[in-house]
Structure formats: structure tokens, C-alpha cells
Amino acid sequence: MDLMKTIIFDMDGVIFDSERAVYNGWKEIADKYGFGDIDRAYFRCIGTNAARSKEIFLECFGEDFPYDKYKDEQSREYHRKYDGGKLPLKNGIKELMEALRAAGYKTAIASSTRTKVIEDQIRDAGLSQFFDVIVGGDTVERSKPFPDIFLIAAEKLGAAPESTYVVEDSFNGIRAAHTGGFIPLMVSDMVPPNDEMRKKVRFIADDLLALKRYLGL
Numbered sequence: 069m070d071l072m073k074t075i076i077f078d079m080d081g082v083i084f085d086s087e088r089a090v091y092n093g094w095k096e097i098a099d100k101y102g103f104g105d106i107d108r109a110y111f112r113c114i115g116t117n118a119a120r121s122k123e124i125f126l127e128c129f130g131e132d133f134p135y136d137k138y139k140d141e142q143s144r145e146y147h148r149k150y151d152g153g154k155l156p157l158k159n160g161i162k163e164l165m166e167a168l169r170a171a172g173y174k175t176a177i178a179s180s181t182r183t184k185v186i187e188d189q190i191r192d193a194g195l196s197q198f199f200d201v202i203v204g205g206d207t208v209e210r211s212k213p214f215p216d217i218f219l220i221a222a223e224k225l226g227a228a229p230e231s232t233y234v235v236e237d238s239f240n241g242i243r244a245a246h247t248g249g250f251i252p253l254m255v256s257d258m259v260p261p262n263d264e265m266r267k268k269v270r271f272i273a274d275d276l277l278a279l280k281r282y283l284g285l
Contacts, residue, residue: 072232072233072251074174074225074232076218076221076234077235078115078241079181081114083158083190084156084158088257090142093145096145109124109129111259113125114239115237115241117205122136151192153193157193160275160279161195161276163277163280164280165198166198174225175199177199182206183203183204190202208220212241212244213241218250230251231251235279236253237254238257239262242254242265246269253269253279253282
């Protein structure tokens with residue numbers, strides 16, 4: 069295995085078990101307002117930024133769908149439940165980050181979530197010291213599956229894509245990493261890998277501890 073020393077992480081579904089938390093919030097909104105099956109919209113949104121997520125919901129439920137109203141309600145409830153360090157971490161994240169630091173890796177987060185939210189959640193979880201660079205979805209015009217956010221993170225780290233791992237759970241994230249010439253590593257979360265993902269990734273891990281072993285840490 070190549071011994072690369074630069075690694076970029078997605079956040080939601082990789083560092084935090086937040087994809088499931090957001091999904092449950094949207095399920096509650098859908099049940100409350102009775103607008104139908106949330107799955108057909110939500111799973112298309114995984115790995116995209118706020119602007120693209122809104123487009124997807126309008127494509128699924130119609131242009132008159134009151135997305136902003138429902139999104140605001142979902143977001144308020146999410147932050148009420150999980151702000152202040154209450155967002156559950158994915159199994160093995162602290163062990164992996166400590167090992168990466170000890171091995172001298174340069175690390176970044178490149179997430180479709182807004183930069184301020186990333187910074188707050190990482191700080192509240194006690195993980196800030198593990199990341200050299202944070203790039204949020206509000207800093208790029210084109211969301212994943214375009215590779216822009218990963219290319220910015222690599223540039224800030226002073227690393228070439230071909231020598232940089234990208235850790236992702238989402239299909240759009242893996243597509244972005246692959247298109248950008250990075251080395252995609254997938255950690256399965258809510259959506260299991262399909263044949264397309266298996267062709268695009270270097271390794272698929274069941275959890276972050278398996279990824280730690282793969283990296284030889």
C-alpha cells in the first residue's frame with residue numbers, strides 16, 4: 069500500500085453520525101405535514117450542499133413545495149438536540165485521528181455543511197486539534213459530485229490530489245474524489261456501496277477502525 073501522508077475527510081456520516089440524525093428530523097417533518105416519502109429526496113441530497121439539496125427537494129415535491137419553511141424547522145430542532153457536543157461521533161474517529169497525528173499526516177475536512185457549523189461541531193466534539201484545514205460547502209459554487217471542494221482543501225494543505233486520500237461515505241463524495249484525481253476511501257454509512265462505488269474507490273471500510281488498520285496505523 070502507498071504510504072501517503074495527506075488525508076481529507078468528509079464530515080457528516082464520516083466523523084459524526086449526523087446523516088442519520090438529519091434523516092430522522094426530515095422524517096418527523098414529513099410525518100407532521102404529510103408530504104410523502106422523504107427517502108426519494110433525502111438520499112439524493114447526501115453529500116451535496118444546501119443549494120443543491122433545495123433543488124432536489126423541489127424536483128421531487130414540486131416548485132411550490134415550502135422547502136425553506138420545512139428546512140428551517142428541521143434545522144432548529146436538529147441544533148436544539150445536538151449542539152454543544154451532543155452530536156454522536158462515528159465509532160473510532162478519535163482513535164484514527166490520534167494515530168494520524170502521531171504518524172505525521174496533514175489532515176483536512178471538506179464538507180458540504182457550512183464552514184461555521186463545521187467549526188462549531190468539531191470544536192464542541194473536542195476534535196479541532198486534529199485538522200489543519202476546514203473547507204465548507206458555502207465556499208464553493210459547485211457542490212459534490214464536482215471535485216471543487218476537495219481541490220481547494222488539497223491546495224490549502226499543499227498536497228497533490230494523486231497523493232491525497234479522501235474519506236467519504238456518500239456516492240457524490242466518492243464521485244467528486246474520483247473525478248478530482250484523489251484516492252477515494254469509502255466508509256459505509258446509510259447507503260451501502262454499489263458496483264459503481266466499488267470501481268471508483270481504493271478501499272471500502274465498515275468503520276473507521278477498519279480504515280485505521282488499512283492505513284497501517
